[in-house]
Amino acid sequence: MLAKEKNNSKKFLITVTNNHIKELKVNNVNFLFPIKELSVGFLNTYSLSEIDVDNSFIYINRILDKEAIKKLENVLKNLSQNIKGICFTDFGIINLVKKLKIDLELIYMQNHNTTNYRSINYYLEDVDSVLISTDITLEEIKVILDNASKPLVIPFFMLVNVMYSRRKLLTNFSEKFNLEKKNKVLLNEPISNNNFLAIENDYGTVLYNQKFIDYRNIIHENVLYYYINPIDLSLSLIEKIIKEEDIDDLSGDGFLHCKTYYQLKEEK
């Protein structure tokens, strides 16, 4: 673990956030398409008919209400052969897929509650893989990878979603102050001086930490996919990421070397 190896042995999973599919379409890349009406946090979403790449994954990251479950059922019944799997956050999908007897790779991608290997191993009884949390240290990731019962998906280079609200926060704000409505706004929290990118659609608002996390030094034999979420990145930058070339000042290492605490007495 934790030594660089040639990237041609890695399999990448890349969220499709722009139109660079043709350029990035190589053997070791699988695309993940946010699906219309069933995903949040993306300006571009896709209907099934727009997905024409083999071995693609669909991304269902909404928390699904009754109406969304109906839409999802319709999507699942109309999947074509080029869809290899589903990345999801709502456990209702597990049940629905079984009920409809659909044979697809299921990847649980809720990056805030996959923080220990025992929980992950329980999840793996129902799914094929799990995205490891973006909220934990390098040491914690190592223990998880060493003990997981199936190969996992690990963050490779991504914008991390840090908050998901059902509220249309940008719409509400623009209406309140009579401003032009935008679906994407950069926010600054002045005390910590953190910047967050807010992206809204009809199904809610997602805040991303503006700094990408760069976990490209992490390799392990128990990895199924290395995950890239390249919101706002140019094609050349995405190519650099896959080639593991340096990128100027875009990224940090998140919580890899920064343990969080939760009781005030722990604060130093």
Add this chain to the structure above:
Amino acid sequence: MESIELLAPAGDLEKLKIAYFYGADAVYCSGKKFGLRANANNFSLIELKEAVLIAHNLNKKLYVTVNIIFHNEELNDLEEYLLYLDSINVDAIIASDILVIRKCQELNLNLEVHVSTQASILNGESGLYYKKYGVTRLVLAREASLEDIKDIKEKTNLELECFIHGAMCTSFSGRCVLSNYCTNRDANRGGCAQICRWIFQIPNINQIFSMTPKDLNLIEYIRAMMNSGVNSFKIEGRMRGIYYIATVILAYRRIIDKINSNSLTEKESKYYLAVLNRCANRDSIPQFINKLPSANEQYFLGRNEVSNQDFLGIVLSYDAYNKIVVLEERNYFKIGDMVQFFGPNHETYSYLIEEIMNENNEKIEVANHPRMIIKLKVNFKLEKYDMMRLKVFDKQNFL
């Protein structure tokens, strides 16, 4: 209609006793470990045992939150903790991490497992996933609509618990780590610093941005929620004080009982709504139950919190022979103030303060020292834990 439970928060044993006294059927609290209010007092292992005894002596229930998202370092102590909670006959734990849910099933514990709102359940299929692992109750996401609730009930036939009053997260619960990034405190292990109530800036237009939600208040929807299959009505607020707990629990106790006896009038509902609004420090509104919240359900200029000093004292004892009530003072009051005594076993009494005595039976003009002992001559019967508040409005004006 199924049996209905009123579920109260308690941050310590005093609040737990108050919650039961004012009409809660069940109380939820946390031990010192594994709960999402890591910086509240919380209950020691011995206090948890005492809490269970108090609950069961009153024929009521006690639930314990074990609802953090576990990291590797917390794994070792979990099993022992769950076995302890089971051994002292805790009625249920509230969990969100699949680890806790599965561990309870594997250990074949007697206690029930309720899935926390942290799991953000909004559909029946998700409920069925958890049902497979032995849970008996789902605490639904605060974002659930009446239609979602009905559907989940029909599909799962599990007990459903819904928050009806108190603070809201801006985010779906469990899906926010703003606190981790802004303060390094782990939101999903009880360290949330409520960043969604902070002020943000939009740099390129030099405009402040806020996403602070108003509080939740579903008093107008209790009947509809009962009809949709809700079994347990939950009040938020393990960090809140006893006056808040007493007032909110009593209001909802009255509402639920009157709905059950088919005697609730619209005017009474308005009265209880006014009572609830008076004891809150933020505006409270229905939020998601019937529509998607708009700008009206948020604050845009920070926390907008106001507090009052309505809570004047708590009754320690009542001498029925001499008609003297002994109070512990909580806020300043004086001769000439018009106040109210309220409690669960009688109507609210209005009372004009004409004479105040201290604990040495000396006459004084004002009660101005927090927690000082005060005696008042009162002709109506009161009991321990009844409370005295400033009279702000009269129920008769609503009827």
